[in-house]
Amino acid sequence: MSGRxxxxxxxxxxxxxxxxxxxxxxxxxxxxxxxxxxxxxxxxAPGAPxxxxxxxxxxSVFPRQTLAVVGESGCGKSVTAMSAMQLIPCPPGRYDRGTxxxxxxxxxxxxxxxxxxIRGGRIAMIFQEPMTSLNPVYTIGDQIMEAVLLHQKVxxxxxFEISVxxxxxxxxxxxxxxMEAYPHQFSGGMRQRVMIAMALACRPTLLLADxxxxxxxxxxxxxxxxxxxxxxxxxxxxxxxxxxxxxVVAENADVVCVMYAGRVVEYAQVFELFxxxxxPYTRALxxxxxxxxxxxxxxxxxxxxxxxxxxxxxxxxxDRGVIAWWPFMPKEERPRLVPGRDEYALHEIEPGRWVGCxxxxxxxxxxxxxxxxxxRRDGASAGVAGAASAAS
Numbered sequence: 152m153s154g155r156x157x158x159x160x161x162x163x164x165x166x167x168x169x170x171x172x173x174x175x176x177x178x179x180x181x182x183x184x185x186x187x188x189x190x191x192x193x194x195x196a197p198g199a200p201x202x203x204x205x206x207x208x209x210x211s212v213f214p215r216q217t218l219a220v221v222g223e224s225g226c227g228k229s230v231t232a233m234s235a236m237q238l239i240p241c242p243p244g245r246y247d248r249g250t251x252x253x254x255x256x257x258x259x260x261x262x263x264x265x266x267x268x269i270r271g272g273r274i275a276m277i278f279q280e281p282m283t284s285l286n287p288v289y290t291i292g293d294q295i296m297e298a299v300l301l302h303q304k305v306x307x308x309x310x311f312e313i314s315v316x317x318x319x320x321x322x323x324x325x326x327x328x329x330m331e332a333y334p335h336q337f338s339g340g341m342r343q344r345v346m347i348a349m350a351l352a353c354r355p356t357l358l359l360a361d362x363x364x365x366x367x368x369x370x371x372x373x374x375x376x377x378x379x380x381x382x383x384x385x386x387x388x389x390x391x392x393x394x395x396x397x398x399v400v401a402e403n404a405d406v407v408c409v410m411y412a413g414r415v416v417e418y419a420q421v422f423e424l425f426x427x428x429x430x431p432y433t434r435a436l437x438x439x440x441x442x443x444x445x446x447x448x449x450x451x452x453x454x455x456x457x458x459x460x461x462x463x464x465x466x467x468x469x470d471r472g473v474i475a476w477w478p479f480m481p482k483e484e485r486p487r488l489v490p491g492r493d494e495y496a497l498h499e500i501e502p503g504r505w506v507g508c509x510x511x512x513x514x515x516x517x518x519x520x521x522x523x524x525x526x527r528r529d530g531a532s533a534g535v536a537g538a539a540s541a542a543s
Contacts, residue, residue: 179255180211181357181389182235185521187249189230192242204230206413207249209497209505211523212357212389217380219392219404219421221436227413228393229279232359234259235391236276237266253357272302275355277346277363279393284346285334291318292330295349302353317348321378340371347375351382358383358390364399376403384529397440401425406524409433411507412478415497418505418522430475430506431462460484467500472513475506486511497522 187208193199205227212218220228233239235251235258251258253274261269278284286294295314299305305313311330318326321344334342343363350358360379364372380403383390392403400407400421407424409417409432417430428434435456456462463475474486476495488494489510496510499519503526508514 180213180523181254182210182212182391183250183252183523184208184210184231184235185250185252187231187234187251188247189227189234189239189244190247191244201245203413204244205234207493207495207497208410208413208415209522210391210408210415210418211521212391213525213527214356214389215383215387216405216525216527217383217390217392217403218406218408219394219400220408220410221394221397221400222410223395226410228410229361230413231410232276232361232391232393235357235359236270236274237261237263238270238276268302271298271355272353273355274357274359275350275353276359277350277361279361279365285342287334289333290330291332291334291337291345295330295345295352298349299352313352314348317352318345320351320382321345321348322374323348340368340375343371343375344378347378354386356388358388359393360390361393362395363392364394364396372399379403397436405527408522409436414476414495414507415505415522416476416507418497418524420503420524420526421528423504429466429500429504431457431459431465431477434462466506466508468517471517472511473498473500473506473517474509474511476509485509489515 187205188203189205190201190203193202208227208231210218210220210231220231222228230239234246235253237258239246246259249259253269258266258269285291292311292314295317296307296310299310299313300307303310303313315326315330318329323329323341323344329337334345337345347363358379363379364375376399379390382388392399394400404421407417407419407421408415409424409430411432417424417428417433419429424433425437428437432453435451435453438451438456439453441450457477457479460480463477463480466473466475472486486509489512492510494510496508496514496519497505498508498514498517499505499522500508503524505522
């Protein structure tokens with residue numbers, strides 16, 4: 152991971168048009184994931200317990216907001232995003248519990264026919280490996296037009312024009328000519344842009360971007376992220392951005408969700424998270440990044456931080472039973488937990504700051520709520536909230 156402090160924007164730069172349009176949306180998020188648990192068959196041995204890929208995740212995305220989901224490989228980021236599109240194959244996968252509300256409807260309760268009306272249209276996804284996601288035997292135009300014709304009631308000619316406009320929006324030169332090209336005739340960065348064009352051609356309300364800049368050079372990465380920001384702002388689109396790169400998070404995110412072992416360990420506004428990470432795992436991620444002016448013989452590792460028992464008792468409220476959760480903490484060092492309940496709880500330890508904690512009796516007695524932050528770094532959230540307040 153690489154990272155730098157996020158550049159703060161002018162928080163007073165609320166956009167009036169967005170505020171007026173956002174009155175309806177201010178009361179609830181576009182996407183609201185609550186206590187999501189997803190498991191897979193374990194074929195390692197007969198009767199082996201199922202593998203929990205996501206174990207009670209909570210997160211939300213508001214219109215015109217970017218939620219960055221970060222964490223190491225295997226922590227459940229992509230499974231969470233794919234669950235929001237009902238793309239987990241069942242079996243071997245299974246949705247054990249929880250809800251995924253999209254505009255008030257539970258995605259997990261919808262039939263495949265109903266999902267076809269949402270998937271690729273209202274919710275679009277840029278997959279983790281766009282280099283191999285395009286079909287090599289069909290032209291670029293055919294593949295984009297297929298998505299348009301599936302989700303919009305338009306003629307083939309209209310679909311062609313919409314696809315050309317989508318390619319133009321993502322900065323592909325000579326879009327009409329390139330509609331007839333095949334994937335192998337595009338560079339990696341151009342194929343990435345095609346995948347974004349395909350995702351955005353139907354003007355989705357929510358975009359799930361699973362490492363959209365993987366394996367791209369820094370220049371192309373910056374261009375694509377700027378493109379996504381511009382399209383998001385012009386369309387009032389919510390975005391879940393999955394990435395390993397804390398530098399990308401610093402530049403693009405409004406809210407950050409840090410995951411480990413299928414659980415959310417920290418959830419906060421981007422500026423607050425970078426200014427003062429609270430969970431030991433989050434602090435370890437930042438500590439392992441070399442600074443521009445640091446002179447060290449050896450970098451700090453994540454293990455060095457999370458294996459220090461003292462790190463888990465530094466949270467605000469530690470004297471009141473607020474102790475950071477960690478699956479590998481030795482049993483003799485764990486606090487006394489509430490019997491018969493999940494050992495983990497995502498707790499709001501400060502206003503707008505959630506941390507994964509051990510479910511102690513002291514913690515259970517303290518008030519908390521599910522993570523939900525309307526913050527936007529461009530200041531639009533203030534305008535939306537103000538308009539909503541005036542309307543009520």
